[in-house]
Amino acid sequence: MTIKTLGDVKIPPVDEILVVGATYSSITESVSSITEAKPTRNWYLVFCMAASVMLLLFSLIGYLFWEGIGIWGNNNPVAWGWPIVNFVFWVGIGHAGTLISAILFLFRQRWRTSINRSAEAMTIFAVICALMFPTIHVGRVWVIYWTLPIPNQMGLWPNFRSPLLWDVFAVSTYFIVSLMFWYVGMIPDLATLRDRAKKRLRKIIFGVLSLGWRGGAKQWKHYELSYLILAGIATPLVLSVHSVVSFDFAVAQLPGWHTTIFPPYFVAGAIFSGFAMVMTLLIIARKVLGLKHLVTIRHLENMNKIILTTSMMVGYAYACEFFIAWYSGNDYESFAFLNRAFGPYAWAYWIMISCNVVVPQIFWSKKLRTSVPVMFVASLLINVGMWFERFVIVVSSLANDFLPSSWGYFRPTIFDLGILFGSFGLFLTMFLLFAKFLPIVAMSEVKGVLPEANPHHPSGHSPHRESVGSITG
Amino acid sequence: MAQIFPKWTLKIPAIALIVVVFLGANAVGFIWYYGSPKYTDVGYRPTQPVPYSHKLHAGDLGIDCRYCHSGVERSAVAGVPPTQTCMGCHKLILPDSPKLAPIRKSFETGVPMEWVRIHKSPDFVYFNHSMHLRAGVGCETCHGNIAQMEVVTQNQPLNMAWCIDCHRSPDKYLRTQDKLTEMGWIPPENQAGIAAEIIHTKGLEPNDNCSTCHR
Numbered sequence: 001m002t003i004k005t006l007g008d009v010k011i012p013p014v015d016e017i018l019v020v021g022a023t024y025s026s027i028t029e030s031v032s033s034i035t036e037a038k039p040t041r042n043w044y045l046v047f048c049m050a051a052s053v054m055l056l057l058f059s060l061i062g063y064l065f066w067e068g069i070g071i072w073g074n075n076n077p078v079a080w081g082w083p084i085v086n087f088v089f090w091v092g093i094g095h096a097g098t099l100i101s102a103i104l105f106l107f108r109q110r111w112r113t114s115i116n117r118s119a120e121a122m123t124i125f126a127v128i129c130a131l132m133f134p135t136i137h138v139g140r141v142w143v144i145y146w147t148l149p150i151p152n153q154m155g156l157w158p159n160f161r162s163p164l165l166w167d168v169f170a171v172s173t174y175f176i177v178s179l180m181f182w183y184v185g186m187i188p189d190l191a192t193l194r195d196r197a198k199k200r201l202r203k204i205i206f207g208v209l210s211l212g213w214r215g216g217a218k219q220w221k222h223y224e225l226s227y228l229i230l231a232g233i234a235t236p237l238v239l240s241v242h243s244v245v246s247f248d249f250a251v252a253q254l255p256g257w258h259t260t261i262f263p264p265y266f267v268a269g270a271i272f273s274g275f276a277m278v279m280t281l282l283i284i285a286r287k288v289l290g291l292k293h294l295v296t297i298r299h300l301e302n303m304n305k306i307i308l309t310t311s312m313m314v315g316y317a318y319a320c321e322f323f324i325a326w327y328s329g330n331d332y333e334s335f336a337f338l339n340r341a342f343g344p345y346a347w348a349y350w351i352m353i354s355c356n357v358v359v360p361q362i363f364w365s366k367k368l369r370t371s372v373p374v375m376f377v378a379s380l381l382i383n384v385g386m387w388f389e390r391f392v393i394v395v396s397s398l399a400n401d402f403l404p405s406s407w408g409y410f411r412p413t414i415f416d417l418g419i420l421f422g423s424f425g426l427f428l429t430m431f432l433l434f435a436k437f438l439p440i441v442a443m444s445e446v447k448g449v450l451p452e453a454n455p456h457h458p459s460g461h462s463p464h465r466e467s468v469g470s471i472t473g
Numbered sequence: 474m475a476q477i478f479p480k481w482t483l484k485i486p487a488i489a490l491i492v493v494v495f496l497g498a499n500a501v502g503f504i505w506y507y508g509s510p511k512y513t514d515v516g517y518r519p520t521q522p523v524p525y526s527h528k529l530h531a532g533d534l535g536i537d538c539r540y541c542h543s544g545v546e547r548s549a550v551a552g553v554p555p556t557q558t559c560m561g562c563h564k565l566i567l568p569d570s571p572k573l574a575p576i577r578k579s580f581e582t583g584v585p586m587e588w589v590r591i592h593k594s595p596d597f598v599y600f601n602h603s604m605h606l607r608a609g610v611g612c613e614t615c616h617g618n619i620a621q622m623e624v625v626t627q628n629q630p631l632n633m634a635w636c637i638d639c640h641r642s643p644d645k646y647l648r649t650q651d652k653l654t655e656m657g658w659i660p661p662e663n664q665a666g667i668a669a670e671i672i673h674t675k676g677l678e679p680n681d682n683c684s685t686c687h688r
Contacts, residue, residue, distance in 0.1 A: 155634025
C-alpha cells in the first residue's frame with residue numbers, strides 16, 4: 001500500500017486496495033450500466049436454467065400439497081427429515097449477510113462496502129428458501145397461520161412454551177429486519193438509477209422504489225441515522241436467530257441434541273456457511289459482471305480469514321461434544337456420538353469433518369487464500385459440509401435414540417432430493433434477477449472509501465486542500 | 474428535471490396503510506367470529522330418520538342415559554344403541570306406530586339405522602368418554618340438557634379452547650359419581666370443596682400437554 005505524501009503532510013492510506021482505479025463517475029457507471037443494458041445471452045441462458053429448476057420446485061411442492069408429506073422419506077423415527085435439514089442449512093446461509101452488513105458496519109470495517117449489498121440480498125433469498133421448508137413441512141400448509149398469534153376461530157394461541165414457535169418469531173423477525181436493512185441501504189442507489197433512467201416506465205418504477213430520495217443533506221442525515229439504528233437492531237439478530245434455531249434441538253431431550261453448546265455452535269456454523277456462500281456467489285458475480293475492481297482480492301482474503309476462524313470454532317464444537325459425551329458418563333450421550341462417527345451415518349459424519357474442519361485449514365497459507373480457484377472449490381466444499389452437518393445432527397440423533405426397537409434408517413425419496421435441488425433454483429433465480437435489475441454494489445457507500453472521499457486528500461473537496469497546497473508550496 | 478409523480482401521490486402511503494390495517498383487522502375479526510364453532514356448530518340439529526324424542530324418553534320417562542348409550546362408562550365412544558335396544562320396549566309399547574316403521578324394518582332386515590351424528594371431534598383428537606365419566610364430568614356439561622331436547626342439538630362449541638378451559642380448571646364441572654347423568658344439575662354450595670376432594674382422591678391431572686389429546 002502506497003502512502004502518498006505531499007511534503008511533510010502524510011495522506012492516510014484510505015483503503016486504496018478496496019477500489020482499484022475507480023472514480024465517482026466510474027463507480028456509478030459500472031454499477032448502473034449493469035442494470036441498464038439489455039440482459040446478455042449468457043444471463044438469459046443461466047436464468048432459464050435457474051428458473052426451470054425453480055419451476056421444478058413449484059411443481060414438486062404442488063404435488064406435495066396434493067398428495068401429502070408421505071411422498072418424503074420422513075417417517076418414524078426420523079419425522080423431521082430433510083425439510084428441517086434444509087431449513088437449518090438455508091437459515092445458516094443467510095447469516096453472513098447480516099454479519100457483513102450490520103456487525104462490520106458497526107465496527108467500521110469499511111471493506112464491507114463492495115460486498116454488503118449482494119450479501120444482504122443473499123440473506124433475504126436464503127431466508128425465503130429457509131422459510132419455505134418448515135411451511136411445507138407442516139403438511140397442512142393452508143393452516144400455517146396457526147403458527148402466528150392471530151385471534152382465530154379455535155379460540156387458541158400458539159404454544160408459547162415451544163421452541164418451534166420461538167423459531168417462527170426469530171426467523172420472521174430476521175426476514176423483516178434484513179429486508180428493511182437491505183432496502184433502506186439501497187434507497188440512494190435506487191434514486192441514482194431513477195435519475196439516470198431514460199424511459200418513462202423505468203422512471204416510475206425506480207421513482208416509487210426510491211421513495212422520493214433527493215440526496216439533500218437533511219435526507220442524508222436521517223438516512224445515516226436510520227441505517228445505524230437498523231444496524232443496531234440487526235446485530236443481535238446475527239446471534240439470536242441461529243441460537244433460537246438451535247433451541248429447536250437443544251430444548252428437546254434427545255441425546256445429540258440436548259446440549260448447551262448448541263447456540264454458539266450453531267451461530268459459528270451459520271456464519272461459516274454464510275461466508276462460504278457469499279464467496280461462491282461473489283467469485284462468479286465479479287467475473288461475470290466485471291466487478292473485479294470493486295470486489296478485490298483483499299475482500300476475498302478477508303472473508304477467507306473469517307471462514308478459517310469460524311471453521312476452527314465449529315471444529316472446536318465438534319470436539320467439545322465428544323468430550324462432554326465422554327465426560328458426562330451418560331451412556332446414551334456417548335452412544336449418540338460414537339454412533340455418529342462410526343455408526344450407520346459415519347459416511348455423512350466424515351464428509352462433514354473433512355469439508356468443515358480439514359478443508360478450511362488451507363487458508364493458513366497466504367498463497368492459497370488469495371487464489372481464486374482454490375477458494376472457489378473450498379467454498380463449494382464448505383457448503384456441502386455444512387449441509388451434512390445439519391443432516392448429521394437431525395437424522396443421526398433421531399434415527400438411533402433411547403430405544404433400539406424403534407431405531408430406523410432414513411432414506412430420502414426422489415421428492416426430497418428434488419425439493420432440495422429446486423430450492424437452489426429458487427435461490428439462484430432470485431439472485432440473478434437481483435444482479436440484473438438492482439444495483440449489486442452499494443455505489444454510495446463505495447464512493448465513501450475512495451481516496452477522494454477523505455477530507456485530507458489533495459483531490460478531495462475539503463477546504464484543507466488549499467492550505468495543504470500552501471504548506472507544501 | 475421534470476417531476477415524475479403528481480403531488481397527490483404523496484397521500485398514497487398513508488391511505489394504503491389505513492386500508493391494509495382496516496382490511497386486516499376485518500379479516501381477522503370475520504374469521505374469529507364467523508369461523509368459530511360457536512357460530513357454525515352450536516345449534517346443529519339434523520333431521521333424524523325417526524323422530525326420536527330425548528325429551529320424552531330421558532326427560533318424561535326418566536330412562537337413564539346409560540340404558541341406550543351403554544358404552545359410555547367402559548369405552549372411548551358412548552355408542553348409539555342398536556335397533557334391538559329400541560325393540561326391547563317397542564315390541565310391546567306402540568308396536569304398530571307408523572313413526573316406528575323404519576325401526577321395525579331395520580329389526581326385520583338386520584340393516585342398522587343410519588342415525589346422523591351430531592357431536593363430532595376430528596380424527597386427530599383422542600377423546601375418551603369413559604375417562605371423563607370416571608373423573609366426574611357429567612353428560613350435561615358437554616351435551617347440554619338432553620332431557621329437555623325434543624330433537625338433540627349441539628349445545629357446546631367443542632373447539633380446542635373449550636376443551637382446554639375445562640382441562641385447566643375443571644372444578645366448576647366435577648360431580649360425584651351418582652350425579653353423572655343428572656340433567657339440570659345445579660352445582661351444590663360447596664362445589665369448590667367437593668371438586669377439590671374429587672381431584673385429590675382420584676389423583677386427577679387434566680393437563681394441557683399436546684399428547685394428552687393428540688397422540
